[in-house]
Amino acid sequence: MNEQVKIDTDRAERTEKLQGMGCKRKRVEDIRFTQGKGSYVDDLKLPGMLFGDFVRSPHAHARIVSIDTSRAKALPGVIAVLTAADLKPLGLHYMPTLAGDVQAVLAEHKVLFQNQEVAFVIAEDRYIASDATELVDVVYEALPCIVDPFKAMLPDAPILREDIQDKMVGAHGPRKHPNHIFEWQIGDKQATDDVFAKADVTIKEMLVDHRTHPSPLETCQSLASFDKVKGELTLWGTFQAPHVIRTVVSLISGLPEHKIHVIAPDIGGGFGNKVGAYAGYVCSVVGSIVLGVPVKWVEDRMENLSTTSFARDYHMTTELAATKDGKILGMRVHVLADHGAFDACADPSKWPAGFMNICTGSYDIPVAHLVVDGVYTNKASGGVAYRCSFRVTEAVFAIERAIEVLAQKLGMDAAELRIKNFIKAEQFPYHSALGWEYDSGDYHTAMKKAMDAIGYKALRAEQAEKREAFKRGETRELMGIGISFFTEIVGAGPAKNCDILGIAMFDSAEIRIHPTGSVIARMGTKSQGQGHETTYAQIIATELGIPADDIMIEEGNTDTAPYGLGTYGSRSTPVAGAATAVAARKIKAKAQMIAAHMLEVHEGDLEWDIDRFRVKGLPEKFKTMKEIAWSAYNAPPPNLEPGLEAVNYYEPPNMTYPFGAYFCIMDIDVDTGVAKTRRFYALDDCGTRINPMIIEGQVHGGLTEAFACAMGQEIRYDEMGNVMGASFMDFFLPTAVETPKWETDFTVTPSPHHPIGAKGVGESPHVGGVPCFSNAVNDAYAFLDAGHIQMPHDAWRLWKVGERLGLHG
Amino acid sequence: MIPGTFEYHRPTTVESAVALLMQLGEDARPLAGGHSLIPLMKTRLAAPEHLVDLAAIEGLRRIEVVGDDVIIGAMTTQHSVIASALLAELVPILRETALVIADPQIRYKGTIGGNCANGDPGNDMPALMQCLGASYQLTGTGGSRQVPARDFYLGAYETALEPGEIVTEIRIPVPPAGHGYGYEKLKRKVGDYATAAAAVVITMAGGTCISASIGLTNVSETPLWASDSAGILVGSTLDAATVNAAVAAAEAITNPASDMRGPSEYRTKMAGIMLRRALDRARARATV
Numbered sequence A: 001m002n003e004q005v006k007i008d009t010d011r012a013e014r015t016e017k018l019q020g021m022g023c024k025r026k027r028v029e030d031i032r033f034t035q036g037k038g039s040y041v042d043d044l045k046l047p048g049m050l051f052g053d054f055v056r057s058p059h060a061h062a063r064i065v066s067i068d069t070s071r072a073k074a075l076p077g078v079i080a081v082l083t084a085a086d087l088k089p090l091g092l093h094y095m096p097t098l099a100g101d102v103q104a105v106l107a108e109h110k111v112l113f114q115n116q117e118v119a120f121v122i123a124e125d126r127y128i129a130s131d132a133t134e135l136v137d138v139v140y141e142a143l144p145c146i147v148d149p150f151k152a153m154l155p156d157a158p159i160l161r162e163d164i165q166d167k168m169v170g171a172h173g174p175r176k177h178p179n180h181i182f183e184w185q186i187g188d189k190q191a192t193d194d195v196f197a198k199a200d201v202t203i204k205e206m207l208v209d210h211r212t213h214p215s216p217l218e219t220c221q222s223l224a225s226f227d228k229v230k231g232e233l234t235l236w237g238t239f240q241a242p243h244v245i246r247t248v249v250s251l252i253s254g255l256p257e258h259k260i261h262v263i264a265p266d267i268g269g270g271f272g273n274k275v276g277a278y279a280g281y282v283c284s285v286v287g288s289i290v291l292g293v294p295v296k297w298v299e300d301r302m303e304n305l306s307t308t309s310f311a312r313d314y315h316m317t318t319e320l321a322a323t324k325d326g327k328i329l330g331m332r333v334h335v336l337a338d339h340g341a342f343d344a345c346a347d348p349s350k351w352p353a354g355f356m357n358i359c360t361g362s363y364d365i366p367v368a369h370l371v372v373d374g375v376y377t378n379k380a381s382g383g384v385a386y387r388c389s390f391r392v393t394e395a396v397f398a399i400e401r402a403i404e405v406l407a408q409k410l411g412m413d414a415a416e417l418r419i420k421n422f423i424k425a426e427q428f429p430y431h432s433a434l435g436w437e438y439d440s441g442d443y444h445t446a447m448k449k450a451m452d453a454i455g456y457k458a459l460r461a462e463q464a465e466k467r468e469a470f471k472r473g474e475t476r477e478l479m480g481i482g483i484s485f486f487t488e489i490v491g492a493g494p495a496k497n498c499d500i501l502g503i504a505m506f507d508s509a510e511i512r513i514h515p516t517g518s519v520i521a522r523m524g525t526k527s528q529g530q531g532h533e534t535t536y537a538q539i540i541a542t543e544l545g546i547p548a549d550d551i552m553i554e555e556g557n558t559d560t561a562p563y564g565l566g567t568y569g570s571r572s573t574p575v576a577g578a579a580t581a582v583a584a585r586k587i588k589a590k591a592q593m594i595a596a597h598m599l600e601v602h603e604g605d606l607e608w609d610i611d612r613f614r615v616k617g618l619p620e621k622f623k624t625m626k627e628i629a630w631s632a633y634n635a636p637p638p639n640l641e642p643g644l645e646a647v648n649y650y651e652p653p654n655m656t657y658p659f660g661a662y663f664c665i666m667d668i669d670v671d672t673g674v675a676k677t678r679r680f681y682a683l684d685d686c687g688t689r690i691n692p693m694i695i696e697g698q699v700h701g702g703l704t705e706a707f708a709c710a711m712g713q714e715i716r717y718d719e720m721g722n723v724m725g726a727s728f729m730d731f732f733l734p735t736a737v738e739t740p741k742w743e744t745d746f747t748v749t750p751s752p753h754h755p756i757g758a759k760g761v762g763e764s765p766h767v768g769g770v771p772c773f774s775n776a777v778n779d780a781y782a783f784l785d786a787g788h789i790q791m792p793h794d795a796w797r798l799w800k801v802g803e804r805l806g807l808h809g
Numbered sequence B: 001m002i003p004g005t006f007e008y009h010r011p012t013t014v015e016s017a018v019a020l021l022m023q024l025g026e027d028a029r030p031l032a033g034g035h036s037l038i039p040l041m042k043t044r045l046a047a048p049e050h051l052v053d054l055a056a057i058e059g060l061r062r063i064e065v066v067g068d069d070v071i072i073g074a075m076t077t078q079h080s081v082i083a084s085a086l087l088a089e090l091v092p093i094l095r096e097t098a099l100v101i102a103d104p105q106i107r108y109k110g111t112i113g114g115n116c117a118n119g120d121p122g123n124d125m126p127a128l129m130q131c132l133g134a135s136y137q138l139t140g141t142g143g144s145r146q147v148p149a150r151d152f153y154l155g156a157y158e159t160a161l162e163p164g165e166i167v168t169e170i171r172i173p174v175p176p177a178g179h180g181y182g183y184e185k186l187k188r189k190v191g192d193y194a195t196a197a198a199a200v201v202i203t204m205a206g207g208t209c210i211s212a213s214i215g216l217t218n219v220s221e222t223p224l225w226a227s228d229s230a231g232i233l234v235g236s237t238l239d240a241a242t243v244n245a246a247v248a249a250a251e252a253i254t255n256p257a258s259d260m261r262g263p264s265e266y267r268t269k270m271a272g273i274m275l276r277r278a279l280d281r282a283r284a285r286a287t288v
């Protein structure tokens, strides 16, 4: 072996040993998850622990005439029954929401949605608690309810929120009607209207992103344990943002923050559902403070689907203006946002409609104007970002459907129209008409790669033939080709425009290297299944030259982890991942000083080589990070404090903008309305790829949830406000059998402002997937002039389309 | 999703089971695989105070041929139905149907007796049993009686079972060799009850249909035996016009509820489509 080969082999071996960035490292957390050894809230058992359960409203809108708890209290094993009357003296019958509204913890005079919390029974076991809920006698006087958001602001609409009836200025400005929450505007109205007045071609479509639910497999739950002697509260719960929960608990309970220990143990999926604070958390805390024993609350499936945060329910009137040859000139969008009974959206404070203004998408659209009106209805509250950054799925759905509608009107190929309007690689950083600065992208390259991979031209030819065959009566199948080219905005975010309850949306990492060279690192985020324990360790491994297997990642305990804003909106990699790299670099700088001292050279004479500092030009003179760690504790250089650790609170200078090109090939059975996905190809560009296998897993999961949302998943209400199908019998959670096979691919356009160039990927497939499926369905029927077909595209709805078009003979 | 309080009983003979049920009266329910009953209890749509588990009773799990009939013990699981070589050979439509019930985990526990006795129009076995002309042996304190599946279902969750009676076995006349069969089920996903489903058994001779029987699942309060529809097919070559008429006759007797699977008119039309497809399959399988 010649010398150079030897060196290369040695370096390759050392790199491989680290299992750092770019490595398909197996998820370390899966060892416990796949053996049933995870520890979730419901696994926790404390001595003397009691259980809480809710009495819930059967009505969508009703006045509470009386609540009689005496029969329930008389049941052996029942310890207490809380109602609004008990919480009111503590000021806890309402709690603040992240959106600047208040939300009833237990209903006082009125209930505003079906299954709203009315009383909280605390008993010795869950069975007794559940029995007792049936013994609480509540007399209701039913009121007319509002289910359709378009009826919320009619002059004679019943007033829902009497508690804020007189407050005509809300957290986001004036309210036009007692059922109005806010109006939010952005963009240049005049310039946009002018463009629309003069354009060759315009389209206008009402696009509904229907109400659904993030439905994590583990429901929301908490366990509160108050130590009356120490005056300390320990709260375990399903918290995507444990530090924020601690702050909120402190603010509303008056307990000092250092006497509150919030712990998020293993979490079985969140998808946005576990960002907010819920009545169950508050009631378990109050129960424990009052009774001095631990109180657990565990939501069941129906409660989860029907009460804790829903997602979407955006009704988007979307318009595009273009030239005859397909250059888009402007975009105009009005959104009617149904927030349910309370405004409990989990968005950064200044963004009542999230980042809906990313709706100009991947296109260079010169002017745009967006208006969002939020309204109250008699439905559960929420409006959380379900596997997406704030309202980004909605925004991408709007532009990606609208551009197809425009393509059809222009008689242009939908892929070609996109390519024609893409922001060009040389335009980055790109300033969008609605105020964002896109960090990086190369859309043309990604689109071309995707179209080549899928064989786009041949598919269109096949589709043309199938359409003719259908017209001739030779087949009863329609073929649809769905496209979406999405741009996300994730990693919230810069302090100048992102905060939650006044706390800037930074995130954090604290890395401590032990004398023997192994590491513990703690972050302000909280994995719910994303594989943080694996990926963060890979970042540190590459940055510090320590094998990932020697690095332990810890999150979720507010006593030990540095403060962070939590995990949602794909912010872990863009924000805490950046903090991790920066903290590691601080350590590395110190390590370099120690190495220089050990090697008796100047710092500047050293260079980094995978897992060591070596003397430039003398590669045999080096100190490994492991040796340096020992020295840091054993013989630090004079004037340098011992130890080797660092903390970083990272405030990102900008968001990151992942993008991707998705294609879906679908065959629809006209007679039953059943749609089969033949192929689904997803090309993602999330910048630097930390763990390709985890990325692939995230893409598979996100696409599966996108498939669910587009093809059947919904939370529906009847006109009485009864929530329909809030169980897994009806709520569509696809199994492996229904789920299409996913083909994944990628390009790499690093983020220029992120320390390692990574952008976040957990949500891209969901954001890009929903419109792709819907476009495939719409494309299948497009040649029959079906007009826009609303989601969800379950079989009966597609059959109805066939009926409308007279396809069933 | 927390059930109410109940007592659990585990008799070892049919006699003691029916005696217990008789004695405990309305507050008691037999428990078989539990995959229909326990979900109802968890949502408190059912709150029996006593469960009489039939699992420990000897002799209720068997599959055998007696004369021209196949006898299946009530506690035979759906999984065992699928695994039985005997059934696969003699009544293959049973296997085809059992395979589209729920999912493998549920089929390991769920029983054919429970599926037939439950009285939920969503269950797949009842319409098949009607199609096959099966009968149920019902045993009570006063002895046993046979009730045809076609007479057993009175309404949603209402059956011919008298207080204290249990289904002990299911008797299926073996269809003639060379018969064609098909069970077609439209469902939203694995583990879902039918939007609509159809069971078809036919025999053909010289290109003519000489016998036909049709059952429809989940398109009315009870399973439906579509005798008029089947009657239209008999004597025909299963030409398009005849099939259309049979489908129309089958659709005419449906009365499905509108639910999350779709509105009533959709489910009626799907019953027709499932019938068409089951019939196509049956015809392809029949020895002419």
Ligand SMILES: Cc1cc2nc3c(=O)[nH]c(=O)nc-3n(C[C@H](O)[C@H](O)[C@H](O)COP(=O)(O)OP(=O)(O)OC[C@H]3O[C@@H](n4cnc5c(N)ncnc54)[C@H](O)[C@@H]3O)c2cc1C
Pocket: B029, B030, B031, B032, B033, B034, B035, B036, B037, B038, B039, B054, B074, B075, B100, B101, B102, B103, B106, B109, B110, B111, B112, B113, B114, B115, B117, B118, B122, B123, B124, B125, B161, B165, B166, B167, B168, B191, B192, B193, B194
């Ligand atoms: C998620 C899910 C999906 C499902 N999907 C389907 C499906 O697609 N198709 C389908 O057909 N079924 C489906 N089922 C139901 C399943 O097949 C049940 O197992 C079956 O309906 C009942 O059988 P069991 O043995 O579990 O009865 P149990 O649940 O124990 O009993 C059901 C009822 O019958 C009574 N009973 C039981 N055995 C007897 C007896 N021998 N005599 C008298 N009364 C008796 C019980 O008292 C009870 O009222 C599904 C169930 C679940 C949980």
